[in-house]
Structure formats: C-alpha cells, structure tokens
Amino acid sequence: MASSSTFLRLWLTDRARDTLLSCVSKADLPAFRLACHDFSVRAAPLLFEEVNIDFRASTFTKPARMAALDRVGHHTRALTFTMAHTPETFLPPLLDPTTGEEVTFTYEPYTPTSRDSLSRLSNPTYGSWEMTDMLVKQYSPLFHAAANVPSFIRAFSSLPNLKHLKISCPGQEAVQRYRRSIVDYALISLRIAVERSNLSSLDTLSLISIHPGAVLYLNPIMGFGALPNSVKRWKRVTNLTICMDSIPLVPYPPSDHLKLLHSYLHLFASSLTDFVFRWQGVKGLSPLSLDKEVCLQKASPDMACPRRCHLALRPLKFEKLRNMEVENLVVDASQISSFITAHRHTIRDFNFEDTHLRSGDWDQALTPLTRISGSEKWKEKVEEVMDVPLLLSPVGLEEKRVNEALVDYFTCKPRPSRPSMGAWQKAGSRSRELFGGTPEHFRRFLRTSVFNSFPSSTAFDAINSSLKSDDAERKDAVKKGNAIFAFTLKNNEGQEESWHIDLKDKGCVGRGPAPEGKKPDVTLSLSDEEFGKLVAGKTQAQRLFMSGKLKIKGDVMKATKMEPVLKKAQTAKPKL
DSSP, X not given: OTTOHHHHHHHTSHHHHHHHHHHSOTTTHHHHHTSOHHHHHHHHHHHTSEEEEEOOTTTTTOXXXXXXXXXHGGGOOEEEEEOOOOTTTBOOOOBXXXXXXXXXXXXXXXXXXXXXXXXXXXXXXXXXXXXXHHHHHHSOHHHHHHTOHHHHHHHHHTOTTOOEEEEEOOOOOGGGTTSOBHHHHHHHHHHHHHHHSOOTTOOEEEEXXXXXXXXXXXXXXXXXXXXXXXXXXXXXXXXXEEEEEOOOOSSOOOHHHHHHHHHHHHTTTTTOSEEEEEEESSOEEOTTOGGGOGGGTSOOTTSSSTTSOOOOOOOOOOTTOOEEEEEEEEEOHHHHHHHHHHTTTTOOEEEEEEEEESSSOHHHHTTHHHHHHSSSTHHHHHHHHHHSGGXXXXXXXXXXXXXXXXXXXXXXXXXXXXXXXXXXXXXOXXXXXXXXXXXXXXXXXXXXXXXXXOGGGHHHHHHHHHHHHOHHHHHHHHHHHOSEEEEEEEOTTSOEEEEEEETTTTOEEEESSSSTTOOOSEEEEEEHHHHHHHHHTSSOHHHHHHTTSOEEEEOHHHHTTSHHHHTHHHHOOOOO
C-alpha cells in the first residue's frame, strides 16, 4: 500500500486519516499498528487514550510491561484502576511464628528516596527485619505488590497527560468493613503515587463502586505516607464522582465511616465545581449535611467507638460548586434549604434524585429560591417539571417510568420524594380529559418532539414500535443485524445524547450507547439534523460518511446493515 500514490495522498490528509482511524474498532487497532511504523504511531493515541488496569501481583513489577507503559503512557488521558474485593484480598491475623500469638502490625509505607539498589536493600521494607520476614512468609505476593509504593510511583510517572482517574473496588460485604484488606494497601500506594508524580492535567476523579472505608486511605490528611504538599495535589481536582456502597441506617449508622466521608469531602471544598454522589443499595444520609445529623453529634453506647470525642463537624461548603447531583438519599427539608442558601452565589444546577424527605416537604426545601429570585415565579417552572418530569427528556424512556407518569397524572396521585403538583392536582377529571385525552394520547404527548431538544430522535420510538409489532420481523432483523448499534446525536445547542438499537439479543431500542452491561459493536456519530434527513430518506449514510458529517467507530461492515432498519421509522404506523 505504501507504494500507491493515491493511498499516500489519502493517508497524508489529516481529515481523511482521522476519519479512517475513527472507523477502526479498538479491537482491530493492535493489528492495524503492525502494518508499518507510521500506522503504529498514528493509531497509538486512539488505542491508549483510555487504559484499564485490573490489578494483579505483577501489574507494576513486570519489566516488559513497565517498559511498554513508558513508551505509550503519554497517550493516556483516562485510567481505570480496578481491584475487586475477594476472599483472597482479606488478610488473616499476623501470628508470631514462635509463640503463635497475634502480632500488631502498624503499616508505614516504604518510599525510598534513593534509586541506589544497594541502599534499598539495606533497609527493611516493613519497619524491621523481623516484621518483614513474617509478612513475606505469611502474606501473599498480592499484598506485597499492593504495598510496593515505588512501583506505583514509577507507573504513574509514565502517565504525564493523565486527566481522569477512575478507581473501582467492588465486592466488599458490609460484615467485612472492619477487616484488613489488600485493597486498602493498594489505595494507599495509589494515592502516594498520584501525589509524587507530575500529573499536572489530572482534574477529574471518579470513585466507582467504592467501599466506605476507602476514603480513609485516599485522604492525605489522615497520614499513611502523606507529605505537607500532598493536599495541594488533590485540590486541583475540580470534578468528583463518588458511587459508594450504602451504610445501613439501622439499628444505627456507623459514625466512623460517615465522619471519614465528611472529612474527605472537605479536602475538595475550595476547588470542586462539579460533584456527583450516589449511594449504592439502600438509601443513605446526605453527604452534604452530615454536620447536621444527630447521630454524629451525640455519643451513643451502641456506636463502634462510644468513647470517641464527639466534636462538632464543620459545615461543608464548596466555594466554587456549579453543578451538583446526589441520589438515593434520606434527608430533611431543612438540610436541602441550608445547602441551597449556602451555595446560592455559585451553584447553577442541582438535582436531588430518588430522595426521601424525613421531615418537611419540597416547598419548604426549596424556600430559598424565593428569597434568591425575589418572587415565586420559579414555582411555575418547578411545578411544570415535577408534574411531568418526562417532558425534559421523553424519548427513549423506559416503559415503566412512562406508565408511572400516566398513573400519577390521571389519578392525581402524588409521587413520593417529589414536590407537590400544585394546581395540576386540583384539576378536575374533565379538564385533564380535555387537555390530555386518553392515556395513550398523553403517552404520545410525553414523547412528542415539541418538548425534546433532539427532534429527530422520535425515530427511535418508531423503530421500537415496528420491531415490537411483528415478532417475525423482529427475529429477522436480529438475525441479519447481529450487533448492537449505538447512535450519538448532537443538537444545535451542542448537547449530545446516545441511543442504541439492540439487534444482537432482544431486538429493541433504548437510551444510552448500549444495554446495561454490554458494549456497542458500532457507534455512529452525527448531528440531530443529519440523522433526521437520514431517517427520512433525504440523504444516504455513505454520502454523510464521505463528507465527514458521519463518523463511525467499530465494525464498519456492521454499519452497512443499518439503513434497512432505519427505514422502519418511515414505514411505522402510529397507533391511534
């Protein structure tokens, strides 16, 4: 191919080359790089832009692997560090080999400043030679790999352009939260590596499926090898996402873990602009108002440490917070009101999703908005959103949520954890009938493009209806497609949303790039306007692709099978 002048002209054209590379799936990029040196150089930024590390005993100690990371690490922008809790990660008691008695082990991270191998060998890794000998004999190689701080520092030093760090430690059961775990030692090493590496671009941190005790080891204020300037490194983080395993509220919430969470969030108080927090499992207390929780203010003999000094917690205030979303909470209306008041000068958007009010109502919780705006006009907007929340993004919603909205509307039944519907609740059945007609009429009204910022996306509803209406046709489409097709649309405001058509298993359409737990085989990215033309038959996918208006990632051959499916949006008949 290199001898072809036509291909050379194509390859040396930046736009054409970038379009070609975007069409190559990530699974095929390794083979693509083997073609020639230039292919390898051009494909490397795409292949190593996102790196996933599933930590093992040899992850950061194998020389060949570390040499490869030195070569390609500068391409990495997002890193996902995963270490799941398993029976092998929990540490048994450390026993004295002579007496058989349990030995207390106080961990101090070993961070040698000298690169001289003789100097490193002359000092014990774990405090003393006796302790080091016991740990080497009784604990698995995975523990020593997790506690190998120098190897973590070397690995992260190879990622100078890292922008987004994701940490995932799933699988810890509630009964195991006070046991020693190898995962916690790995988190200490990871934190020290971030603090001592030159990661000037790192501004986004995501703690995905994290256990409550993890924030103790990720907080530099708590010690474990922290330096005086460690806090400054973490204060550069402006975007924080935390998905934490729930802390049961009965018979009492463990104050230790909640206080650790409160202290960790204080670390970002001066820098955070975007904050997302979710409890995984049962509902938990609001992380934004733990200083107002009674269980953290008064001593109780039932608590894990009843003699601990119960000093008042400092209120949590983010100086630059603009966007906030919390989910799966139990909170008081007064706590929400206090939060809005404290952040009224900076916050632009806040969302309390799946939130249960223990006391008060949503009118009381949102009272500060009246003082801030100087009037109660904001209630008109809030009532509209809360009455018909699906109007904001109706297309592609789950059938269950649509049905719930219909029941709430036509029975005047207020939904829990939401502000009251106000005047809409008082409307008579005749008024609702004149406005919404039948439930099926209202269902179409919820999904109409008038309220949707992606008008052409209504085609996905038509395709879904067509697939559901004829079982034989659906099975034929799955047989021919045999793939998950993702569509990423961009509207005139620059917003992006994704939908998928699953023709691999179920033969259905949904919101998001793929069904939960799966990945798309091919992703088509284009504007909402061009997608509308494509569905209407006013243009062809090949023409959009050649003009650069359509970008394809993944299996390009699969993408050629999409046009017959999209035509179902034209032939689908609306249900009256």
